[in-house]
Amino acid sequence: MSIHCHLPALIAGRAIKRQSIPELALEEFQQAIVEAVEEGWRVVSLFGSPDADGAVHLYVVLADDHGSRLYVGSTKLSNREYPSLTSRCTQVHLFERELAEQCQVKVTGHPWLKPLRFQRPIFPASHAGAVAEAWVNPSPGVMDFYEVAGAEVHEVAVGPVHAGVIEPGHFRFQCHGERIFHLEISLGYQHRGVERALLDGPNNRSIYYAQTLSGDTTIGHTTAYCQVVEALAKCQKTARAQTIRAIALELERLANHVGDLGAMSGDVGFLPTASHCGRLRGEFLNMTAALCGSRFGRGLICPGGVRFDLDATAVHGLLAKLDLCGRQTRQAVELLWNASSVMARFEEIGVVSRDIAAELGLVGPAARASGLARDARHDHPSGLFRFTHIPVSVWDSGDVFARGYLRWLEIQRSLDFIGTQLRSLPAGTISSAVGNLSPDHLAVAMVEGWRGEVCHVALTNLSGRFERYKVTDPSFHNWPGLAMAVRAGEISDFPLCNKSFSLSYCGHDL
């Protein structure tokens, strides 16, 4: 029997005692990860947390999507040294770079060990002697980029300041004419230190950090944060609160998917869908505003439930608007699929094969467009999704078209879901009391945000405060997918591929 099968299991949105997490030897710990991934499990989170003596403990959260279970393991690093697993298990690539940066762990044998966010260590080693200056006091974007040599090879550097109103990130292309040999993505410009700020929480500020982890995934991240707090406080939410949360989550998905389809259309210069979807995105955001007064859903969700209730008039108004916008979205989006000039740009561009997607551990629409049926609403349901299911939409071509069409499939499912939930809104109160957090526990929350799986893990100390709070935004898993998608493609198709992934910079940079 393999080691990973003996790890303690929990389901998303629950907490377990830290004593019940086995502390494995480092070799066993790594063996468990490799075997689990070989068996089709995924690395959902991998992070370090120092104890009182300054020794770093590693925690891993593995997901068995088919069994709907999460498994947690830990190990203790002696002397902050860690031999890299990346060459045996690609999924841990960014986690290991993050570990080296956050905890000043000396990761040896990593094929691509470079700063990830150019952040100062959250948990600096007391004996920082062995650590290079670049890791202690890093400057964003300053690192050795991968280079391709040759007479006709040229390098194109894009960003961190971009022409459009988007977030900052640096892209370094190695090209041969119009063809991309290699893309290296260097982020970190949006690093704000959220994980550090959440330490010793929760306090009055914590929820605001969660809301702004990634502005367009406010509902997703806030729900995950609240689920962690509720799991640790053993708080039972009312059915009405869970329904309103689910409605808000799907509204967020609608607004972003519709906006992205419009933006993809704009990138290929197809005006009708770009204009209509741009407007419709605003209509869906306004529906969230009708729920709570904020177009992005800030202030709607709080530990214990939600802060705004829906009365019969509001439900009626939302249903009418949902119906109207749903029909208009159908008209606008079907123009896209019927325009052969658009299909010529979408099909067979930026292909991520199923194998690559699985190896990199992609999540969300990017994974589902490559034929991987993974959706946290289905695999690791929490909140209302334990009782009501949304069919998982999957497409298999892995190209820009697949990522676009998948969004359209999900838009339709979300429209149906919101309509059904609004018509059968359970009665009751919208929030319940939240007590103190259980001391010495670990809790995991998994929420399928519009971009994919949002994972929050919290460790509490003996006084019930956050000893470590780990956030994994879906973008963290998916950025390497973008780099692979554009490989051997044309550089003029990069913006379109980028838009089809539509990843978050601040969600990655934290």
Add this chain to the structure above:
Amino acid sequence: MTTFIGISLQAVLLTLLPPLLLGIINKTKAGFVGRRGPPVLQVYYDLLRLVKKNVVISSTTTWVFLAAPLVSVASVVLAGLMVPLGPTAAPIHFKGDLIMFAYLLALGRFFTTLAALDTGSSFEGMGAARELTFACFSEPALFLALLVLVKLSGALSLSAMLLPASHVRIGSTASAALVLIAVSLFVVLLAETSRIPVDDPNTHLELTMIHEVMVLDNSGPLLGAQIYASSVKLLILAAFLLHVVLPLKPALVGRDWGLMLVGLVAVAGIIGAVESLMARLQMRFVPTLLVAACLFSGFGFLLIL
């Protein structure tokens, strides 16, 4: 007297009308997607604003960078003076001016690409490479079209060969050849003026641009000059195209000037419609489109051999 009026009218149209065509294109595009859109005269306001601004010049550039916008405007206006905008002969016409016309347009392009390389930016280098690559395909299309007109009219001057082109009887072999080169010239027009499906004048994505990316470093009056130059190019290529398709008769001067003006507005409207109804081509298929234009011109030539 009529010659004098014709030449004055031509000079006024050539210098003042071009930004209006861009305004009409933008208005059409706005109309297609249910927006009000910027005023038709917006491009004039933009040019006025740009002229009043200061210029920022990168320290890596040389005189070439400064010269490029001026050469662009000068060459394209000079080329415009060789194309009859109405039913009367162009202000400048001589035997063989068609070669000069084509290479004046090339001169403007040459300097713009040189200035793009002068900035040392990798974006602008890519834009310059694309512009020149695609020009290699659009130039033969233009020349084959010119060859058809030369063969039909027996003249070697644009004024002489464009005006009689209107007298071809509908249904004749020659008219079929004209239809073919009209299609070819429309594609050349879209490519040369960086419109969809070849280029997207509205995109902000440097990696996908062709013409826009080459003038990224231009600011103030220099940028204004480049915008103005490309609008003049649009006007003269549109007028060129209209001479091939419109049944102009030198006897009806007033009517024909009106017909040309309506035609120019219509061409702008059609470009706006094309931009509203289709997406851009993938970059690697742009040469395919331009080769198709060459073939259209070529078959036109074969028809009248």
